[in-house]
Amino acid sequence: MKKYFNILRKCPLFNDIDDNDLSTMLACLGTKVLSFDKKYTVFSEGSPAKYVGIVLSGSVQVIKNDYYGNRSIVSSAEPSDLIGEAFACAGTSSLPVSIIANEPSEIMLIECYRILHSCSNGCHFHQQMIFNLMKNLAMKNILFHQKIEITSKRSTREKLMAYLMLQAEKTKSNHFRIPFDRQELADYLEVDRSGLSAEISKLRKEGVIECEKNYFELL
Amino acid sequence: MKKYFNILRKCPLFNDIDDNDLSTMLACLGTKVLSFDKKYTVFSEGSPAKYVGIVLSGSVQVIKNDYYGNRSIVSSAEPSDLIGEAFACAGTSSLPVSIIANEPSEIMLIECYRILHSCSNGCHFHQQMIFNLMKNLAMKNILFHQKIEITSKRSTREKLMAYLMLQAEKTKSNHFRIPFDRQELADYLEVDRSGLSAEISKLRKEGVIECEKNYFELL
DNA sequence: TAAATTCTGTTGAATTTTCAACAAAAGGAG
DNA sequence: CTCCTTTTGTTGAAAATTCAACAGAATTTA
Numbered sequence: 058m059k060k061y062f063n064i065l066r067k068c069p070l071f072n073d074i075d076d077n078d079l080s081t082m083l084a085c086l087g088t089k090v091l092s093f094d095k096k097y098t099v100f101s102e103g104s105p106a107k108y109v110g111i112v113l114s115g116s117v118q119v120i121k122n123d124y125y126g127n128r129s130i131v132s133s134a135e136p137s138d139l140i141g142e143a144f145a146c147a148g149t150s151s152l153p154v155s156i157i158a159n160e161p162s163e164i165m166l167i168e169c170y171r172i173l174h175s176c177s178n179g180c181h182f183h184q185q186m187i188f189n190l191m192k193n194l195a196m197k198n199i200l201f202h203q204k205i206e207i208t209s210k211r212s213t214r215e216k217l218m219a220y221l222m223l224q225a226e227k228t229k230s231n232h233f234r235i236p237f238d239r240q241e242l243a244d245y246l247e248v249d250r251s252g253l254s255a256e257i258s259k260l261r262k263e264g265v266i267e268c269e270k271n272y273f274e275l276l
Numbered sequence: 277m278k279k280y281f282n283i284l285r286k287c288p289l290f291n292d293i294d295d296n297d298l299s300t301m302l303a304c305l306g307t308k309v310l311s312f313d314k315k316y317t318v319f320s321e322g323s324p325a326k327y328v329g330i331v332l333s334g335s336v337q338v339i340k341n342d343y344y345g346n347r348s349i350v351s352s353a354e355p356s357d358l359i360g361e362a363f364a365c366a367g368t369s370s371l372p373v374s375i376i377a378n379e380p381s382e383i384m385l386i387e388c389y390r391i392l393h394s395c396s397n398g399c400h401f402h403q404q405m406i407f408n409l410m411k412n413l414a415m416k417n418i419l420f421h422q423k424i425e426i427t428s429k430r431s432t433r434e435k436l437m438a439y440l441m442l443q444a445e446k447t448k449s450n451h452f453r454i455p456f457d458r459q460e461l462a463d464y465l466e467v468d469r470s471g472l473s474a475e476i477s478k479l480r481k482e483g484v485i486e487c488e489k490n491y492f493e494l495l
Numbered sequence: 496t497a498a499a500t501t502c503t504g505t506t507g508a509a510t511t512t513t514c515a516a517c518a519a520a521a522g523g524a525g
Numbered sequence: 526c527t528c529c530t531t532t533t534g535t536t537g538a539a540a541a542t543t544c545a546a547c548a549g550a551a552t553t554t555a
Binding site for chain 4: 430431432467468470471489
């Protein structure tokens with residue numbers, strides 16, 4: 058388990074928790090680590106929402122498919138990020154989304170019950186973890202506000218620019234890589250792929266952006 | 277303060293807290309109650325996010341305006357609902373949204389710091405409140421997933437139907453009132469008002485829905 | 496009660512998006 | 526290295542949304 062410590066330390070769930078305590082905690086929480094190949098399902102829509110996941114390696118996407126197979130990408134998660142915690146914490150009986158590995162990935166699973174309820178060992182970690190979960194959920198809430206701000210724009214161009222400007226802000230740089238290919242970006246922005254491609258071409262010709270695959274630069 | 281107790285008891289922040297303790301707590305938290313007339317601003321975009329609000333009476337809307345004055349309604353809140361808690365808990369320096377009274381409303385304000393940090397009186401409430409905040413944030417998270425599911429639909433009709441079906445689910449009934457007028461519903465669904473009106477007419481003619489002002493019925 | 500304001504439904508024109516189809520480029524498998 | 530699959534950019538036609546403008550209803554104000 059040691060090899061994951063650098064990732065786990067950066068996980069919001071373990072904020073302000075002493076490195077020395079980490080091993081004890083993991084034992085107390087009864088963690089398990091699963092591996093998933095690209096495109097494989099980590100959590101599937103409709104299944105019980107018992108587990109909190111921590112991305113250890115690779116990356117995953119939170120996906121919602123509607124009646125007619127239209128895919129919408131709700132969010133993506135990278136190493137150290139938590140997944141599924143909102144549903145587990147809220148006590149949702151079944152997941153309203155699927156979570157899919159976007160590349161070969163390792164995920165640590167923790168039964169949410171074990172985090173929220175003190176154990177018979179009298180571990181003093183639980184209060185801190187609940188506090189950390191709360192902070193993390195508040196932060197995710199803000200991410201949703203940002204996503205809504207992006208997708209509330211009415212045109213493909215505005216959505217794309219709002220997304221790119223947010224990425225620039227996050228990375229504090231005018232050039233960056235995004236975690237999506239074209240189809241995925243379209244599914245995240247909730248627009249048509251071909252229309253998105255066309256819009257990217259236009260912006261490039263107009264000298265507003267430069268881009269090469271998933272690398273973008275704002276000019 | 278007594279007159280608000282019935283509302284406060286239903287507020288997620290005070291879940292599992294004994295009625296007898298409520299007065300002590302409110303004193304400890306240093307609450308204040310403010311009144312707002314219709315259309316007045318409870319929290320304004322850009323201001324510091326120090327306070328958690330509880331809607332005591334009336335109703336409010338969480339609003340995001342973009343560069344060119346397009347209004348987007350992120351969510352609405354009714355008595356017993358919490359507002360602004362995600363920003364306060366996450367420690368955001370300034371609010372990315374405005375919160376506006378939708379009718380004459382009373383709002384109780386609590387400094388978030390006072391909730392999250394134990395006081396010198398050694399109140400034992402804080403841990404429970406942090407747990408409650410966490411649950412509430414998880415629930416809000418799920419509401420955002422629902423909003424994203426609605427607005428990710430590509431057509432006005434699909435957005436409207438997704439919204440109405442969710443309302444029907446929530447009220448466990450095929451008839452209900454919504455907290456929006458036409459323009460507000462359009463701003464919530466992120467579509468054009470006239471197009472929305474036209475779509476409602478169509479659905480009515482097709483016998484799919486019945487509606488009168490903000491009262492809707494699914495057939 | 497009357498006047499003024501706000502809200503709602505309708506319309507047609509202009510703009511955009513979606514859809515379907517295709518070819519070139521890139522990437523992966525054997 | 527070649528073949529096969531996936532990804533990407535382009536196109537034009539069809540469909541849908543947005544926009545602007547208006548009139549009637551409904552609501553509020555004086």
